[in-house]
Amino acid sequence: MTAKTLNETKSRAARPESEKKVSRGPAHRGGFRGVSPAEFLESFARQMNAKAAGENPDEAAVLTAAEPPTSLTGLLELYRLISKSEGKSKNTTAIAVTAVNDLNRYLVLNGRSTEVLSIDAMVLREYIVNLQERPRFEHHRFTPPQEGKLSPSTINGYPRAQRAFFNCLQQQGIIEENPFDRLVIPPVPTKVIPTFSDEQLYALFKAIDPQSEVAARDRAILLLLLDTGIRLGELIGLSLEAVDLEQRLIRVKGKGNKERQVPLGTRLQSALWQYINLHRPQPAMPRFNQVFLTVAGRPLKKDRLETIVRRFGQRAGITGVRVSPHTFRHTFAISYLRNGGDVFSLQAILGHAQLDTVKIYLQLAQTDLSQAHLTSSPADNIELPLGSLRKPKNRR
Numbered sequence: 001m002t003a004k005t006l007n008e009t010k011s012r013a014a015r016p017e018s019e020k021k022v023s024r025g026p027a028h029r030g031g032f033r034g035v036s037p038a039e040f041l042e043s044f045a046r047q048m049n050a051k052a053a054g055e056n057p058d059e060a061a062v063l064t065a066a067e068p069p070t071s072l073t074g075l076l077e078l079y080r081l082i083s084k085s086e087g088k089s090k091n092t093t094a095i096a097v098t099a100v101n102d103l104n105r106y107l108v109l110n111g112r113s114t115e116v117l118s119i120d121a122m123v124l125r126e127y128i129v130n131l132q133e134r135p136r137f138e139h140h141r142f143t144p145p146q147e148g149k150l151s152p153s154t155i156n157g158y159p160r161a162q163r164a165f166f167n168c169l170q171q172q173g174i175i176e177e178n179p180f181d182r183l184v185i186p187p188v189p190t191k192v193i194p195t196f197s198d199e200q201l202y203a204l205f206k207a208i209d210p211q212s213e214v215a216a217r218d219r220a221i222l223l224l225l226l227d228t229g230i231r232l233g234e235l236i237g238l239s240l241e242a243v244d245l246e247q248r249l250i251r252v253k254g255k256g257n258k259e260r261q262v263p264l265g266t267r268l269q270s271a272l273w274q275y276i277n278l279h280r281p282q283p284a285m286p287r288f289n290q291v292f293l294t295v296a297g298r299p300l301k302k303d304r305l306e307t308i309v310r311r312f313g314q315r316a317g318i319t320g321v322r323v324s325p326h327t328f329r330h331t332f333a334i335s336y337l338r339n340g341g342d343v344f345s346l347q348a349i350l351g352h353a354q355l356d357t358v359k360i361y362l363q364l365a366q367t368d369l370s371q372a373h374l375t376s377s378p379a380d381n382i383e384l385p386l387g388s389l390r391k392p393k394n395r396r
Contacts, residue, residue, distance in 0.1 A: 070174065071114045072104040079168055087257050091233070099161035106130055116166070116175055121182035124159070128186065131155045152188045159185045194321040195331040201226065203316035204323070216279035217292060218308060220271040225309075225325055227268040229332030229350055232302055232325040239289045245273055254351040262349055333361040 242251035284297035313323025
């Protein structure tokens with residue numbers, strides 16, 4: 001035995017038990033290639049640490065030398081890698097990462113283990129209770145805590161995103177059971193979503209200055225949101241190649257990079273033709289093939305478009321409803337059903353994977369119709385000779 005080999009043997013023998021590799025189960029049949037999940041994760045952690053230190057040490061590195069590779073944050077980079085390989089959207093992945101970091105913060109602040117193998121249903125129930133009692137913006141980076149508790153959608157959304165993270169760990173053989181399988185996540189109460197009235201829509205389009213150099217663009221944007229209900233990100237990413245004005249169709253890339261075709265109305269067809277052929281500025285770079293550009297020829301960003309829509313709402317003096325692209329989506333869905341559309345075609349247009357999501361709009365449309373009937377009932381709004389009838393005879 002050489003001196004070098006002897007020194008290495010002594011070094012391994014003197015290493016603390018906590019630093020030695022411990023197999024946590026049988027080798028994973030799908031992707032660990034004969035090594036245990038613990039060994040695979042330790043190797044993955046070393047690779048990610050080296051990458052973070054060499055490429056951009058200032059960015060949030062979720063793996064550190066002192067951090068166990070099977071902790072919540074120790075597994076986030078693996079989750080990012082798997083999500084990217086499976087084609088999940090950046091937004092979906094970012095939501096899950098934020099939710100897992102929130103759970104990790106709760107466990108650390110309460111002196112609990114952040115090891116995924118030690119997180120059970122009871123720990124998650126205590127975490128959900130914490131969410132239900134937490135003030136708004138309690139851990140926000142820029143906004144101080146405010147009065148009131150977290151919304152039901154937030155309390156529902158964080159555990160749902162965390163469940164997706166744990167589902168991923170279970171599929172990879174890192175955990176045998178998903179603790180969320182023993183947990184009931186508080187549902188979001190069904191509520192009537194405020195939508196634009198016909199008068200408000202008229203005021204919004206009236207607020208567009210026809211003399212503005214971006215009037216054709218903004219009119220096409222509002223009509224596209226109203227007539228198709230596409231998401232903000234889908235509108236921003238819409239390319240010229242995806243617009244077929246002759247067939248009155250656009251090809252939209254939705255969540256999970258799933259493509260779908262969305263039909264256009266004749267007014268929207270005309271507005272898009274005018275903008276694209278007469279008013280669209282020259283792109284600042286040849287690769288900018290998005291339909292909607294700034295005056296400088298650059299693609300619109302999400303926050304810029306949200307600001308444009310919000311400012312039209314301010315000019316129109318609209319109150320009582322949030323003026324946003326998503327409100328246009330709700331307005332489209334309910335108006336589509338109210339005007340005779342069916343839930344199956346609506347599901348295809350909106351790009352929802354589950355029909356249950358679209359049924360919410362159906363319930364809201366029915367509620368909307370019931371409310372409208374209270375003031376528009378033909379029998380209640382016409383004079384009819386409905387005098388009092390004679391009293392019925394006594395019945396035995």
